[in-house]
Amino acid sequence: MFSLEDLNQKQQIAARTINGPLLILAGAGSGKTRTLTYRMASMVKEHRIDPKAILALTFTNKAALEMKKRVRQLLKGRKSPQTSTFHALCLQILKEEIHLLGYQKNFTLYDQNDQMSLMRDALNNFKSQKTFDRGTILSMMSSLKNKLISPEQYASSEHFDESNDYCYALEYCYYFYSEKMRYFNAIDFDDILGLTVQLFEKHPEVATKYSQKFEYVLVDEYQDTNPLQFSILQGLTSTHNNICVVGDDDQSIYKFRGADIENILNFENLYEGTKVVKLEENYRSTQNILNLSNEVIKKNTKRKAKTLWTHNEKGELPSLWETLDDVHEAQIVADEVVKLQERGVALSDIAILYRSNTQIPPFEDQLRMSLIPYKIIGGKKLYDRKEIKDLIAYVATITNPLDEISLRRVLNVPTRGIGNKTLEKYLEISKGNNKSLFASFNMFAYEQEDKHLIKFLELWQDLKVKSQELGPKAFMEYLIEKTQYIEFIKRFYKEEKQVEIRKNLINTLISSAERFEQQKEITPTLKNFFDKILLADSQDIAYEKGEEQGNVLTLMTLHSSKGLEFDYVFLVGTEEEFLPHKRTIKMGEDISEERRLFYVGITRARKHLYMTRCKQRRLYGKDVKRHVTRFLTGFEEYYSIQDRTTLNHLSEEEAEAYKTQLFSDLMNILD
DNA sequence: TCGTCCGGCGTTTTT
DNA sequence: CGCCGGACGA
Numbered sequence: 064m065f066s067l068e069d070l071n072q073k074q075q076i077a078a079r080t081i082n083g084p085l086l087i088l089a090g091a092g093s094g095k096t097r098t099l100t101y102r103m104a105s106m107v108k109e110h111r112i113d114p115k116a117i118l119a120l121t122f123t124n125k126a127a128l129e130m131k132k133r134v135r136q137l138l139k140g141r142k143s144p145q146t147s148t149f150h151a152l153c154l155q156i157l158k159e160e161i162h163l164l165g166y167q168k169n170f171t172l173y174d175q176n177d178q179m180s181l182m183r184d185a186l187n188n189f190k191s192q193k194t195f196d197r198g199t200i201l202s203m204m205s206s207l208k209n210k211l212i213s214p215e216q217y218a219s220s221e222h223f224d225e226s227n228d229y230c231y232a233l234e235y236c237y238y239f240y241s242e243k244m245r246y247f248n249a250i251d252f253d254d255i256l257g258l259t260v261q262l263f264e265k266h267p268e269v270a271t272k273y274s275q276k277f278e279y280v281l282v283d284e285y286q287d288t289n290p291l292q293f294s295i296l297q298g299l300t301s302t303h304n305n306i307c308v309v310g311d312d313d314q315s316i317y318k319f320r321g322a323d324i325e326n327i328l329n330f331e332n333l334y335e336g337t338k339v340v341k342l343e344e345n346y347r348s349t350q351n352i353l354n355l356s357n358e359v360i361k362k363n364t365k366r367k368a369k370t371l372w373t374h375n376e377k378g379e380l381p382s383l384w385e386t387l388d389d390v391h392e393a394q395i396v397a398d399e400v401v402k403l404q405e406r407g408v409a410l411s412d413i414a415i416l417y418r419s420n421t422q423i424p425p426f427e428d429q430l431r432m433s434l435i436p437y438k439i440i441g442g443k444k445l446y447d448r449k450e451i452k453d454l455i456a457y458v459a460t461i462t463n464p465l466d467e468i469s470l471r472r473v474l475n476v477p478t479r480g481i482g483n484k485t486l487e488k489y490l491e492i493s494k495g496n497n498k499s500l501f502a503s504f505n506m507f508a509y510e511q512e513d514k515h516l517i518k519f520l521e522l523w524q525d526l527k528v529k530s531q532e533l534g535p536k537a538f539m540e541y542l543i544e545k546t547q548y549i550e551f552i553k554r555f556y557k558e559e560k561q562v563e564i565r566k567n568l569i570n571t572l573i574s575s576a577e578r579f580e581q582q583k584e585i586t587p588t589l590k591n592f593f594d595k596i597l598l599a600d601s602q603d604i605a606y607e608k609g610e611e612q613g614n615v616l617t618l619m620t621l622h623s624s625k626g627l628e629f630d631y632v633f634l635v636g637t638e639e640e641f642l643p644h645k646r647t648i649k650m651g652e653d654i655s656e657e658r659r660l661f662y663v664g665i666t667r668a669r670k671h672l673y674m675t676r677c678k679q680r681r682l683y684g685k686d687v688k689r690h691v692t693r694f695l696t697g698f699e700e701y702y703s704i705q706d707r708t709t710l711n712h713l714s715e716e717e718a719e720a721y722k723t724q725l726f727s728d729l730m731n732i733l734d
Numbered sequence: 735t736c737g738t739c740c741g742g743c744g745t746t747t748t749t
Numbered sequence: 750c751g752c753c754g755g756a757c758g759a
Contacts, residue, residue: 122748150749174749194755252749287748320747419745441747482735598749622746644745660746683744684750 065137067105070098077307077340078102081110081279084334085307086327090371091356091666092347092628095309099281100130102307103144104137106279117144118277118299122284124148124599126626130283145277149292150252150598153259156273157250163266164258169590171249171459171466172597175201176452178251180468181243185236195232203233204240208253209289209321211260214238246499248465256291263298270298278303284626285310285330289321304334312367313360316622316660328365345371347628349378352672355701356665359694363655371666381665381672381702383637383695388679388686393425395707396633396675397433400616403631410436412630414617416664418641426618426635440619446596450552450565451572457542458593461527464501471500477551480515489516522546535576535592543569572596621664632668635675637661642692661694678708 067075074094077087078101089095103119106112121127131146147155154172161170173181182197189195212220214237224230244250250258263270280299282288285308288296300306308330315324331337345353353371360366386392400413415426423439430437446455453476459469475481493503508516522545529541543549552565579595580587617629640648643657665672677689695702710718 124749126748148749154749255749284748316746317748319745320749322748421744478735620746623748625748641745646745681750 065101065104067101070094070101071344073340073342073344074098074101077342078105080307080338080340081106081112082305084304084330084337086285086330086337086339087307087309087342088339088367088369089309089311089342090345090369091311091314091663092345093342093371094344094346095311095342096130096133096283098342099283099307099309100133100137103134103281107138107141107144112279114142114144116276116278117281118152118279119144119146119281120149120152120283121146122148122287124151126283127151148598149295150255153255153295154594154598156259156262156269157255160262160266160269161258163269164262166245166250166258167248167463167465169248169463171247171463171469172255172594173244173249173251173468174446174597175252176447177249177468178240180472181240182236184243185239186232188239189232189235193228195229199229200233200236203229204237205253206321207233207237208257209291211257211290211294214241243467246465247467248463249468253291256289256295260291260294260298263295263301267301270301274299274302279305280307282306282308283310286312286315286324286327287317287322288326289323290326291321293323293326304336306334311369313363313369313659314625314663316625316656316663318656324365328367341367341369343369343371345373345375347375347669348373348666349375349670351378351380351701352665352668355381355672355698356662358698358701359658359665360662362694363658365655379671379703381668381674383691383702383704384673384675384707385691385704386675386677387708388677389422389425389681390429391708392635392675392677393429396426396635396673397429397435399633399673400430400435401433404435408631410614410616413633414619414624414627414629414631414667415633415635416619416621416624416667417635418621418644418660419636420620422636422641423618430616435616436614437616437618440617440623446599448565448568450548450568451596454539454542454548454569454572455593455596457526457546458530458589460501461523461530462590465499467500474519477546477548477554479519481513481519485513485516530589533589534580535587535589536573536580538589539573539576621660624667625663628667628669630668630670631673632664632671633673633675634661634664636677637674637692637695638676638680638689639692640689642694658694661692674702 067078070078071094074097077085077098087095087098089098099119103117106117107114119127119130121130127146127148131143134143134146157170158168161168178201179197182201186195186197186200207217207222210222212222214234217223217237218234223234244254277299280296282296287310296306308327310327312324312327315322315327318324331339348356350373353373357370384392384395386395396415400410403413404410417423420441427437446452453473456469456472459466460473464470471486474486489500489503489507492507493500496503498506504516504520508520526542526545530538533541548569549566553562556562556565575596576592579592585591585595636642642661643654647654647657674695676691679686680689681687705712710721713721
């Protein structure tokens with residue numbers, strides 16, 4: 064049995080405010096998710112609101128799953144509200160309504176790989192002696208899309224800088240890209256949101272429909288919403304103002320991805336009659352950790368003032384270790400982890416957080432040497448692997464023949480003698496008579512007697528038929544068998560070990576398909592399965608499988624640490640040029656977001672926070688002098704500095720013991 | 735079509 | 750310093 068009485072005073076106010084706009088400013092560790100889930104449960108159980116009328120939006124699948132799980136526990140078997148990510152919700156809407164925007168229902172979702180391929184074409188067509196970086200163009204385009212600036216509007220917008228070559232290239236590519244995407248009947252991640260906005264604008268009756276469907280809307284991590292998401296929320300609440308947003312402006316760290324902190328800072332002004340509730344009681348950290356975090360973040364001017372406090376014990380002062388260099392830094396962190404382990408601390412309660420992935424290698428080395436098992440969060444997603452992308456592309460091309468990117472991808476994979484020459488020929492043909500590449504294949508392959516191509520078309524037809532007969536899992540197996548994909552891999556990777564890795568990836572995909580068939584939330588069609596894979600993030604698969612790796616240490620960037628907590632946190636590289644990062648300093652940008660990043664790191668720690676900084680660091684093959692981060696200067700009384708380049712932090716006996724240990728280690732090595 | 739060599743670059747990345 | 754991507758050659 065759950066009761067709102069289990070919440071603190073402020074949390075209860077938040078949970079009991081059901082109607083009208085509500086802004087919950089939830090400090091780090093203030094029981095945000097708890098408040099939100101209790102609020103939802105109480106809406107269903109106590110206010111008798113139909114769960115179908117409640118929508119909770121998150122940014123990550125993991126957060127969505129977690130929230131759903133917790134609400135379910137509170138509701139015990141009763142139907143629970145829809146909890147999904149912005150992207151999943153909008154994709155669901157587009158699948159119903161995209162015809163209103165002139166797309167076909169079988170549209171393909173392009174990921175960054177596909178976008179890059181298309182952008183390569185665009186840049187090749189943009190004749191210029193200067194070369195442009197595809198990724199840069201792509202991210203510039205994405206930020207335009209996130210600001211709702213169309214290719215037509217770009218040149219006359221404030222974002223167009225006439226003295227910058229890139230802007231001209233971007234203008235051309237943005238046009239090219241958008242035209243092709245439309246022709247291919249494809250949409251990208253930004254479009255999932257952007258087209259939903261367009262849909263709501265051009266067809267207000269659709270916005271009305273969904274607004275009436277979802278009478279109550281909740282948004283998690285509101286500080287990270289971008290203008291598109293804000294606009295979608297306006298559509299979703301157009302018939303009512305029952306919107307509850309939860310967030311912490313001090314933890315807004317995704318500006319580079321288009322998040323606009325103004326959304327949360329301005330919420331009260333945009334939604335009239337907003338009730339504001341501040342959650343400042345922290346249930347996570349010691350008072351000493353909170354004191355430091357409060358001091359650090361206070362330096363930011365544009366923020367909703369909050370001061371975290373706790374009933375928890377005072378704890379020790381956070382420590383700042385000064386180390387010789389990056390290797391030494393990793394070494395003493397690993398040593399301390401061993402000591403913590405000896406004291407009975409579980410590795411899963413310890414994390415190493417860093418600003419940049421470039422900081423990882425010394426830590427991996429030292430952890431391995433100390434025999435400490437660890438996992439690195441982040442990195443490649445399942446669908447980012449070439450093999451998975453190939454299989455996805457097969458499904459894409461048979462569901463949407465207009466999708467040229469996927470078609471070109473699978474054309475000669477596995478190798479079947481259709482090279483660049485053939486492709487060029489048909490691209491010309493398709494240009495000449497204004498037909499899609501696939502249509503041109505069908506029209507001329509037989510006439511031209513391109514045997515390999517004819518065989519491919521037969522394969523395509525066969526797969527098409529089978530895709531309608533078989534479920535996701537059976538189809539995947541058929542596809543792999545029919546294309547001799549495993550044999551292709553064996554030819555490609557000579558080493559047995561490599562082949563094994565790829566096989567495992569494919570098996571993961573197949574078992575994921577099997578699980579998808581068993582779930583009940585989404586109709587288990589092949590297309591839906593692959594859309595879900597594309598929307599999945601790097602940790603989803605493991606999460607879905609319940610594959611939480613046991614007792615291992617966690618390494619991750621500060622960005623990925625948001626929302627998590629650990630008893631012991633090592634915040635490494637607390638140096639100028641990491642925090643704030645060199646690039647931010649160089650661009651003369653506002654460093655407040657960097658400070659927030661630091662703040663996020665500090666507030667992850669429950670029991671003790673270790674910060675480390677090097678006096679010198681090897682970067683790009685050169686030894687560079689380093690200085691402590693400006694974020695720590697000025698309030699030295701909130702943390703304790705230890706010079707770890709000497710033995711001064713040890714008592715005499717400890718120092719003696721250390722030297723003896725060192726000597727015997729040395730002897731062991733010499734043996 | 736594949737392999738090799740050179741040059742440029744090196745922050746974060748919820749979908 | 751080391752990686753990745755593009756160019757170019759066999």
